[in-house]
Amino acid sequence: MILKALREEVLEANLELVRRGLVLYTFGNASGIARDEGLVVIKPSGVPYDKMKAEDLVVTNLDGKIVEGSLRPSSDLPTHLILYREFASIGGIAHTHSRAATSWAQAQREIPCFGTTHADYFHGPIPVTKPLTPAQIRADYEANTGHAIVRRFAKLDPLHLPAVLVAGHAPFCWGATPAEAAHIAVIVEEIAAMASQTIAANPRARCISQHLHDKHFRRKHGRDAYYGQNK
Amino acid sequence: MILKALREEVLEANLELVRRGLVLYTFGNASGIARDEGLVVIKPSGVPYDKMKAEDLVVTNLDGKIVEGSLRPSSDLPTHLILYREFASIGGIAHTHSRAATSWAQAQREIPCFGTTHADYFHGPIPVTKPLTPAQIRADYEANTGHAIVRRFAKLDPLHLPAVLVAGHAPFCWGATPAEAAHIAVIVEEIAAMASQTIAANPRARCISQHLHDKHFRRKHGRDAYYGQNK
Amino acid sequence: MILKALREEVLEANLELVRRGLVLYTFGNASGIARDEGLVVIKPSGVPYDKMKAEDLVVTNLDGKIVEGSLRPSSDLPTHLILYREFASIGGIAHTHSRAATSWAQAQREIPCFGTTHADYFHGPIPVTKPLTPAQIRADYEANTGHAIVRRFAKLDPLHLPAVLVAGHAPFCWGATPAEAAHIAVIVEEIAAMASQTIAANPRARCISQHLHDKHFRRKHGRDAYYGQNK
Amino acid sequence: MILKALREEVLEANLELVRRGLVLYTFGNASGIARDEGLVVIKPSGVPYDKMKAEDLVVTNLDGKIVEGSLRPSSDLPTHLILYREFASIGGIAHTHSRAATSWAQAQREIPCFGTTHADYFHGPIPVTKPLTPAQIRADYEANTGHAIVRRFAKLDPLHLPAVLVAGHAPFCWGATPAEAAHIAVIVEEIAAMASQTIAANPRARCISQHLHDKHFRRKHGRDAYYGQNK
Numbered sequence: 001m002i003l004k005a006l007r008e009e010v011l012e013a014n015l016e017l018v019r020r021g022l023v024l025y026t027f028g029n030a031s032g033i034a035r036d037e038g039l040v041v042i043k044p045s046g047v048p049y050d051k052m053k054a055e056d057l058v059v060t061n062l063d064g065k066i067v068e069g070s071l072r073p074s075s076d077l078p079t080h081l082i083l084y085r086e087f088a089s090i091g092g093i094a095h096t097h098s099r100a101a102t103s104w105a106q107a108q109r110e111i112p113c114f115g116t117t118h119a120d121y122f123h124g125p126i127p128v129t130k131p132l133t134p135a136q137i138r139a140d141y142e143a144n145t146g147h148a149i150v151r152r153f154a155k156l157d158p159l160h161l162p163a164v165l166v167a168g169h170a171p172f173c174w175g176a177t178p179a180e181a182a183h184i185a186v187i188v189e190e191i192a193a194m195a196s197q198t199i200a201a202n203p204r205a206r207c208i209s210q211h212l213h214d215k216h217f218r219r220k221h222g223r224d225a226y227y228g229q230n231k
Numbered sequence: 232m233i234l235k236a237l238r239e240e241v242l243e244a245n246l247e248l249v250r251r252g253l254v255l256y257t258f259g260n261a262s263g264i265a266r267d268e269g270l271v272v273i274k275p276s277g278v279p280y281d282k283m284k285a286e287d288l289v290v291t292n293l294d295g296k297i298v299e300g301s302l303r304p305s306s307d308l309p310t311h312l313i314l315y316r317e318f319a320s321i322g323g324i325a326h327t328h329s330r331a332a333t334s335w336a337q338a339q340r341e342i343p344c345f346g347t348t349h350a351d352y353f354h355g356p357i358p359v360t361k362p363l364t365p366a367q368i369r370a371d372y373e374a375n376t377g378h379a380i381v382r383r384f385a386k387l388d389p390l391h392l393p394a395v396l397v398a399g400h401a402p403f404c405w406g407a408t409p410a411e412a413a414h415i416a417v418i419v420e421e422i423a424a425m426a427s428q429t430i431a432a433n434p435r436a437r438c439i440s441q442h443l444h445d446k447h448f449r450r451k452h453g454r455d456a457y458y459g460q461n462k
Numbered sequence: 463m464i465l466k467a468l469r470e471e472v473l474e475a476n477l478e479l480v481r482r483g484l485v486l487y488t489f490g491n492a493s494g495i496a497r498d499e500g501l502v503v504i505k506p507s508g509v510p511y512d513k514m515k516a517e518d519l520v521v522t523n524l525d526g527k528i529v530e531g532s533l534r535p536s537s538d539l540p541t542h543l544i545l546y547r548e549f550a551s552i553g554g555i556a557h558t559h560s561r562a563a564t565s566w567a568q569a570q571r572e573i574p575c576f577g578t579t580h581a582d583y584f585h586g587p588i589p590v591t592k593p594l595t596p597a598q599i600r601a602d603y604e605a606n607t608g609h610a611i612v613r614r615f616a617k618l619d620p621l622h623l624p625a626v627l628v629a630g631h632a633p634f635c636w637g638a639t640p641a642e643a644a645h646i647a648v649i650v651e652e653i654a655a656m657a658s659q660t661i662a663a664n665p666r667a668r669c670i671s672q673h674l675h676d677k678h679f680r681r682k683h684g685r686d687a688y689y690g691q692n693k
Numbered sequence: 694m695i696l697k698a699l700r701e702e703v704l705e706a707n708l709e710l711v712r713r714g715l716v717l718y719t720f721g722n723a724s725g726i727a728r729d730e731g732l733v734v735i736k737p738s739g740v741p742y743d744k745m746k747a748e749d750l751v752v753t754n755l756d757g758k759i760v761e762g763s764l765r766p767s768s769d770l771p772t773h774l775i776l777y778r779e780f781a782s783i784g785g786i787a788h789t790h791s792r793a794a795t796s797w798a799q800a801q802r803e804i805p806c807f808g809t810t811h812a813d814y815f816h817g818p819i820p821v822t823k824p825l826t827p828a829q830i831r832a833d834y835e836a837n838t839g840h841a842i843v844r845r846f847a848k849l850d851p852l853h854l855p856a857v858l859v860a861g862h863a864p865f866c867w868g869a870t871p872a873e874a875a876h877i878a879v880i881v882e883e884i885a886a887m888a889s890q891t892i893a894a895n896p897r898a899r900c901i902s903q904h905l906h907d908k909h910f911r912r913k914h915g916r917d918a919y920y921g922q923n924k
Contacts, residue, residue, distance in 0.1 A: 024417065024418070024421055025414070025417075026459075027348075044460070045458055045459050045460060046458055046459030046460055047460065071460055072459070072460055072461070075450060075457060075458050097348045099421070099424060099425055099428065100428060102346060102348060102425055103425050103428030103429045103431075103432055104432050105346065106345035106346040106425060106426075106429040106432075106436060107345075107429045107430075107432035107433035107436045108433065108436065108437075109432055109433045114799035114800075114861070115795060115798065115799040115861050115862060115863070116861060116862045116863070117720075117790050117795060117863070131439075131440065131443075132443065134440070134442045137440075137442045137443055137446050138442070138446075141446055168345070168346045168347060168439040168440075168443060169346055169347045170346070170347070170348070183718070186717065186718075187717070190717055190792070193792060194792055194795055194796050194799060195432075195799075196428055196431055196432055197792065197793060197796030197889055198796045198799040198800045199431075199432070199800075200431065200796075200889055200892075200893065201796055201797050201799075201800035201802055201888075201889055201892070202800035202801065202802045205799060205800045205801065206801075208824075208861035209824065209827070209830075209861075211827045211830045211831070212824075212825065212830050212861060215830050215831075215834055219768060226768060227738060227739055227768050228719075228738050228739030228765070229737070229738060229739055229740065229764055229765055230765070255648065255649070255652055256645070256648075257690075258579075275691070276689055276690050276691060277689055277690030277691055278691065302691055303690070303691055303692070306681060306688060306689050328579050330652070330655055330656055330659065331659060333577060333579060333656055334656050334659030334660045334662075334663055335663050336577065337576035337577040337656060337657075337660040337663075337667060338576075338660045338661075338663035338664035338667045339664065339667065339668075340663055340664045362670075362671065362674075363674065365671070365673045368671075368673045368674050368677050369673070369677075372677055399576070399577045399578060399670040399671075399674060400577060400578045401577070401578070401579070426663075427659055427662055427663055430662075430663070431662065486879065486880070486883055487876070487879075488921075489810075506922070507920060507921050507922060508920055508921030508922055509922065533922055534921070534922055534923070537912060537919060537920050559810050561883070561886060561887055561890065562890060564808060564810060564887055565887050565890030565891045565893075565894055566894050567808065568807035568808040568887065568888075568891040568894075568898060569807075569891045569892075569894035569895035569898045570895065570898065570899075571894055571895045593901075593902065593905075594905065596902070596904045599902075599904045599905055599908050600904070600908075603908055630807070630808045630809060630901040630902075630905060631808055631809045632808070632809070632810070657894075658890055658893055658894055661893075661894070662893065
């Protein structure tokens with residue numbers, strides 16, 4: 001069996017989505033990439049999480065050809081592949097239909113940065129893709145979902161904004177590793193739930209200032225970060 | 232004891248409603264039908280779930296006559312029977328007062344298809360029945376609830392829209408088996424909760440396009456489905 | 463130790479409030495009455511639930527004089543006593559600050575009957591008391607809370623409407639036994655949560671018809687009830 | 694190892710935040726002060742709660758100099774220090790990003806006293822700080838957060854209002870001990886959640902009267918308190 005360590009990481013990222021209450025039944029999927037080998041490890045389609053083993057995961061190349069595995073990969077595989085091809089800095093992807101984040105995706109509204117919890121992770125509002133056209137839905141739908149995300153990020157850095165809301169669908173999240181991608185999926189759900197309650201408490205709530213936003217993002221990211229322990 | 236396997240399936244469907252947090256106390260009920268025998272297995276009325284055994288379930292014919300069982304069947308039995316008689320394709324029914332779905336039933340508002348989670352399961356908005364007339368409430372209330380559902384589905388396929396919101400009451404859900412019916416009850420609750428949060432995030436939220444709706448429904452249903460593993 | 467059986471019932475009712483997530487820390491209290499002896503058993507004030515034993519409960523007469531027990535009774539005792547004196551049909555009382563029901567009490571808005579879950583338990587909207595006057599707050603505050611409830615029920619039957627929202631405070635619930643009172647506290651929380659979600663889904667949501675309301679209440683109460691098993 | 698007892702108290706206060714569902718991952722922090730020694734014990738930055746031991750906590754003096762401990766203290770330490778220096782009556786501080794309270798902080802709206810749950814703990818609305826200026830964010834951001842809190846409390850008693858919402862950030866809570874601070878953090882979350890549901894149930898909901906507010910606060914605080922047991 002190839003990529004044993006990455007398989008374990010991807011399995012663990014998938015199980016983290018379950019433990020945090022982000023998935024119902026077989027919803028959601030997480031994957032990871034071995035950049036040197038150009039191989040992706042992803043959850044199989046429609047398999048219950050509680051029976052999933054590392055060997056059930058599917059290994060494909062960046063064209064989606066199955067290299068190892070007897071099960072079908074997640075039907076969202078083509079979306080993952082586009083993101084891995086276009087976002088060279090990412091190493092893991094997590095996709096869920098978690099309740100609050102999906103609700104914002106369905107509302108087709110970006111999540112404004114209402115506070116420092118958001119600013120600690122995202123250097124801007126959490127963006128929403130444009131809806132796909134009928135032609136983009138008809139053929140290569142999942143790949144076109146990836147392309148819509150990539151277009152939305154034309155001027156954005158994926159590691160500074162590690163998630164997107166796909167309009168009318170749900171969030172896709174990513175990070176340097178599968179574990180980070182799952183972590184971001186948890187954070188996006190929390191930020192989305194807080195944003196809903198913020199506008200309920202004050203329909204005219206406003207974003208925090210760019211100064212405060214920058215300050216918090218840089219406390220945790222980049223060369224001047226001072227949150228956490230020295231690595 | 233007759234219909235032992237179906238009794239176990241129906242018990243399991245009832246317990247799934249409990250595990251998923253859809254029922255309080257003795258609320259809710261699930262049933263299943265043996266089409267060849269023309270017999271229905273249903274939860275007894277007002278019995279605690281944690282003590283319920285397969286032999287406590289009640290077996291009736293399609294006229295509601297008890298064929299086996301010493302307990303009274305669920306008071307909603309007549310609704311189940313009408314649905315089994317009129318919807319030939321269904322094999323199980325689950326009824327809950329789960330919080331979010333019941334709230335939409337109380338709001339007497341169909342649940343619009345705001346996203347792909349909904350489209351994966353329902354080929355249209357989740358419909359609401361018309362309120363019953365005083366005469367329909369006075370006599371044969373539970374059977375008339377079933378008739379109101381059937382009238383609402385005059386032009387709809389019950390397997391393409393496997394749930395209904397009974398106005399001022401709560402959802403009834405169904406599927407090819409009791410397990411599928413319980414699964415749909417869980418999904419309806421999730422879709423209802425997301426729909427509430429969607430309109431909170433954007434009061435002008437709109438349905439997804441018919442193209443996207445069709446695409447997702449057909450990814451999972453019918454001859455071109457490609458979600459999950461080959462059976 | 464007197465009233466051992468009632469002490470166990472009251473302890474159990476208090477613990478049910480904890481198990482159902484209705485209380486934080488030492489919030490809430492349940493009591494029961496032995497009508498023949500004219501004695502009330504109630505939770506002690508500010509004692510953690512997880513260490514509470516039947517012998518920690520306090521027994522008082524209907525004037526609030528402690529008959530047995532070394533701890534102070536709940537500070538809400540005078541409210542309970544007024545209710546026991548004025549509502550001859552009740553045998554138990556439960557008071558919580560459960561989140562959704564307390565929110566409606568704070569909103570000082572009666573809970574309209576939006577659906578059959580409500581109608582199964584309450585034969586009308588869940589009423590709200592009038593706010594107390596400064597004089598009623600200054601002296602005998604807890605007894606005056608009881609009097610405000612009694613005034614609100616001048617034309618109402620407490621067993622047909624087994625709960626009230628005290629304006630700006632929280633619900634008081636009751637029943638024939640302490641267990642029933644705790645059960646109603648759980649139901650009131652669920653009905654309140656559903657009512658909030660109902661008006662969120664449809665700000666113009668309306669009550670169900672009086673016919674449907676009567677039908678459901680009488681399915682479960684009175685001589686024509688046909689829900690549950692024969693006792 | 695110095696301050697062993699206080700270390701245990703502070704560890705316990707941090708773990709209480711976890712048990713009550715107020716923190717995600719490494720969010721949040723609690724601290725305590727030994728007034729005689731002028732030393733503060735605080736959670737280390739970015740360390741998982743489930744592996745935290747009393748010896749991992751960091752001891753600093755009131756200038757923030759580390760006196761004992763090999764890990765970095767919480768990045769919010771300077772905020773804690775300002776509060777300990779300016780609020781002589783407090784012995785513990787807890788900071789969380791709990792969902793509902795953080796949402797009100799993000800909404801930059803003080804929490805009105807809608808009911809007696811609030812009045813039992815806070816003698817007034819829960820205040821919000823003013824947003825920091827760009828200069829206050831640029832340098833000594835965390836200390837300036839503390840100064841903003843202190844300015845907001847110029848005419849307020851910190852033990853009568855044991856929490857504040859930092860605008861666009863989250864709550865800081867305190868008390869006579871670390872345990873009390875954590876307790877207040879739980880209460881603030883509950884009050885915030887109830888306040889949101891109160892305005893959802895009635896957008897024109899109003900504060901309770903000053904008489905009722907005073908009555909409940911004094912039932913639990915000061916020389917005329919009569920809630921709980923004699924100490």
